[in-house]
Amino acid sequence: MARPKTLPDDHYRLSTYKRGSKRYVYGYRNVWDPVRRQSRSAKRFYVGVLNEVTRQVRPCQRFLANHPEYEGKVLYYENHELIEKR
Incomplete structure (x- = not known):
């Protein structure tokens, strides 16, 4: 039985990675591969530089x-989201 789609197509998650002395934020979206029965990366994009x-x-x-x-x-x-503060 196929997994139900729970998030819209334009939804993405955020994460970070560190290269050298800088930490970068990127967004990604995964899709379910029914043949291999595991999640695969559908789209990944660069967001910007994070001041730690x-x-x-x-x-x-x-x-x-x-x-x-x-x-x-x-x-x-914060908490894997982009937050606007005043």
Whole structure:
């Protein structure tokens, strides 16, 4: 029996990785592969650079072009989400 689809197609999750002295934020979305019966990466994209002390994210231009709702906002990375604080 196939798994029910629980999230919309435009939903993505956020995570981080460290390379050198910088930590980067990226978004990803997985899909279920019924043949191999495991999750596979469907889409992965770069969000921006994370300041580890303040947890503020400096988004890249490509991310802002694809997600204009974040334009001009101060973003923070908390609990695997982008949060806008004032």
